[in-house]
Amino acid sequence: MQNLDIKNISRIIKLLKKEVKQFENPIATEIGEKTRSPFMVLVSCLLSLRTMDKVTGPVSKKLFEIADTPEKIAKMPLKKLQKIIKPVNFYITKSKRIKNISKTLIKEYGGKVPCDFNELVKFKGVGRKTANIVMTYGFFKKDYIAVDTHLHRIPNRLGWVKTKNPHKTEEELKKIVPKKYWQDLNDIFVAHGQNICVPISPFCSKCYINKYCPRIGVAKSR
Secondary structure, three states: OOOOOHHHHHHHHHHHHHHHHHOOOOHHHHHHHHHOOHHHHHHHHHHHOOOOHHHHHHHHHHHHHHOOOHHHHHHOOHHHHHHHHOOOOOHHHHHHHHHHHHHHHHHHHOOOOOOOHHHHOOOOOOOHHHHHHHHHHHOOOOOOOOOOHHHHHHHHHHOOOOOOOHHHHHHHHHHHOOHHHHHHHHHHHHHHHHHOOOOOOOOHHHOOOHHHOHHHHHHHHO
C-alpha cells in the first residue's frame, strides 16, 4: 500500500466533487434532500439493495406518491405493495420487510424512524450500510460513513485501504479521511463508481483523479 498523504486524500475528494456534478445523485441522497424524511430514505435504501438507481428511483417515487409514511404502508395490502415495487430485484422479500418495519415503527417507535444507529440495525434487512445511509442522508448526521460496494472498491484501488469487506473499510476510512468529508463520501464515490470507476474496464482516461491512482501507474509501466 502506498504511503498515505492526508492532503492528497483531501485533493482527491475535492476533485471528485467537481467530477460528479455532471452525474445524478444516488437515489437515497436525492430523496433525503428533497423530503427530509428518514422513513423515505430508509425505504428507498431497502428498495435499492441489489437494484440499480435507474430502477429504484421511479419505483420509490411511485410508491411515495401513494404511501409515504409507516401508517400508510402498514395499511396497504401486501399484494398492492408488491405490484408497485415489482421492478426492483427481490421485490417479494423487500415488500414483506418494508411492511414489517412500518408496523414495528408504529408499534414501538411512535411511527418515527429512530435516530439511533444501534436501533436501526435491529430491523430485519437493515445492515450497517443502510443504517449509515439513514443516519447520514435521513438525519443529516456527520458522524457516519455509509460504505457500499463503490466506497469499498475505489479506496482499495487507490491504495487508501487494504480491506476485505465494507465494515473494515468503514473503520479504516474513519482513521484517514478528515471528518468534514464523511457526510459527502458515499455520494461522491457512488457517483464516481457508477459512471467512471466501474468494476470492470473503468474509464481511466476520463477520470479526474487518474494521476493519483496506482492502477494508472501500473498500466503505464507495462
